[in-house]
Amino acid sequence: METHKFGVKLFITNPAAKPLKDFIPVFHGWIQSQALPGHLLIDVHDYSHVHHGPGILLVSHEANLSLDEAEGRRGLVYIRKQPGQLADTIAAAKAAAKKLSDEHGVQFEACKFEVFVNDRLAGISAPQVTAAAGGRVTAKPGDSRERQTFVVNRE
């Protein structure tokens, strides 16, 4: 089945530089200026109290963005909710990351990120991810209940 429910996690390399809660005003500022083109930004949610959770969440109509702490590794997660291509989802995630980087000094791992399918009815193959993301793509091992996830390495 075709799906648009893709997610991307871009890993942050300097998580100690900015406490998680400091991203709350950052995201509120983004809403004030509706700073992400192609997105209707709606609200900010604080999940900092949850262990390895979505951290600080920015909800838009088109996607959820979060300063995610899953697996104890902070990153910017972008999860598409409305129709769109995987390549566009990756581009949107990177645009948000660049904004955080340019304006708030958040540094991201340049050569590696994750792509996942947030839809258990659909599947995607590594070559399809490669076509959209480029680089060397490998499936990330996980148990059968978890989302299908790929690691993208771009040397």
Next chain:
Amino acid sequence: MTWKEKLGAQIPADLGKEIDIYETQMELRKLGKIDEKLFAETRLRRGAYGQRYDNAQRFDGFQTQHLKFPLAPLTKGPDTAWDAPGMMRIKIPFGGLNPGQLEVLADCAEEYSDGILHITTRQDFQFHFVHIEDTPNLMRRLAAVGITTREACGNSVRNVTACPLSGICRTEAFDVTPYAKALTYFLLGHPDTQDFGRKFKPAFSGCEDEACGLVNMHDFGGIAQVRDGNRGFKLYVGGGLGAVPYQAKVFGDFVPVEELLPTAQAIARVFARLGEKANRARARIKFLVDKLGIEEFKRLVAEERKILPPDPRWTQFPAVDEKPIKPASSLNGHRPEGFNAWHTTNVYQQRQAGFATVTVACPIGDITSTQARQLADLVRKYSGDSVRTSVEQNLLIRWVSQADLPALYTGLKQIGLGEHGAGTILDMTACPGTDTCKLGIASSRGLARELRSQLAGKFFTLDESVKGLRIKMSGCFNSCGQHHIADIGFYGNSRTIANRKVPHFQVLLGGKWRNNGGSYGLAIGSVPSRNVPKVVERITERFVKERHANESLQDFYARIGKAESRKMIEDLMVVPPYEKDPTFYSDWGDPREFSMGDIGMGECAGEVITALQFELGAAERMNFEAQLAHEAGNFAKADELAFGSMLQAAHGLIHEQWLDAPRDPATVVSEFKTRFLTMFQPQLAGYLFKRSESAPAPTKEATHRLIEEAQLFIEGAHTCGDKLQLQKAADRAAVLKK
């Protein structure tokens, strides 16, 4: 492949059909064929709730933004944008679920929400930021594992709650689980519960003295009793928190279990018939009981009980079949670091020797999808299949063999759920407040996060009398956070200081958690949100310093008096000027300047949609389906549906006068003729009689005509229904006046 195809027969037929109907109603709403109020109540009764900013307005700190949702101006209720994210409430009767259900909840939270499972103060789960288009599939996936969202919101019987220790409790009279379960499925979708003016919340407790199911604050509740070896309930009715809290009244000291369901049914009928419909603020059953007096209310229920047609389900109580996965054992061997503190607060020794129940403390009721799956693994390994949610927004793992406790603790620590402090001052309860609720005034969750963080650092240095206190907070006066029954309760409000709004919390003392929510706290003063941590510190320090031996906080408060209590916090009620400290002018966890501008119309009260309106809505849906069948060339089906839509509308009218009216076509036509011939436009009534007397060959032309006639018949039923509603209102007023 779709979820409907993939899950197929795993979805129980009745639930599957209901979800299909709901999906059709969504389509009809998009086509403008269902009124927005009717659709709002329809989705509410399927658990799909509104959420803050779904009126497309949001104050961003400087100005109110108009959120331009793509499908505007399409709405899913009055002032509620169709594609604005909303909340999904999922009923968990008596809080009981198994690991498989927990996993499906986790998957759905991840795919349709934000990866968080939120446990509510009534043992439900809630998902936030859910798009309405995703709700049918979400419901199907839950239905496939036996979970329904039906009547989770709206003017209906809400989740039946029960003490999470039922069956393993050391002090209970008997396990209330089978009775809570029986009542749940008996009242779910029952025709006698479809015409309420407001919601109806039942609860069960196994014992009277503990907090258990908090029966005193419920619309309907039972406390287990055994008399002469027979089981029964001390039955309560007419309790409730909300803006005006009422203690429930005793309906019967001992109602045998065989009479539990019929009594509930008779109460539902009286509430539907005489409960307030127009004034939403006075439509809960507590107001009806108060107005009639408990004795007159009991008399009316007894009258109704006499005429109820017998139902075999009244005495069908499902067996509870919980089996531990490991044999009983003793706690021994190595204890990991932190285990003892956790064991003190989070482990309950079951009545069954060698077994314990573990409370998994979920901070303000939240766990991630990943944690939920990992927790399911731990439950399978150490318990079997028994998890319960609690009204304190935690999860309980039952039937753990004592020797496994250290390993389970280690497992919980590894997934970030090994926090100690369950049932203590750290274990705060908070409603969603301004985070997601349309009615929220102040940030109850933001305050809970802050208080928890401050108290966690000094928990081990706190006096024992303080450790056991309970703090509960709500974002407004409606008391979803159950602030009235906390040792220290707070509810959000607002004050204006030099033309600026300042978030405040009203402080309540004197509430009692034990004795099933035995007494309600009273407000002593409103303090700015930023000063609430100091208020907690001030009250607890004074309590420790001046308390008499074994004196509770409630007794201490009663002894020192209200004036002295207020004096204790008076200096903290002062707000510094904005120029001196602007932090007072924003809320916890929200840097925007505080505003009341985001408050919308709540959906807790639902829309006043009568049972007749639902039946007529269903008739219109059937008529639309007849049109689809006609369009597809299936004329026989179209004929059947068009005729069915007339029968449905006619039954709706009959049901207004005869609650137990059968649905077979012959009776419906005959009763319709007897009751409404003089009230109904003759030409339109004739369409029903003509079709019931002879079914024409289902040609394209004949069925087309029948569909049109059926539509006109439904219009006639609306007109007739309006007259009936006026008559009912007059009858109700006459009874209440008498």
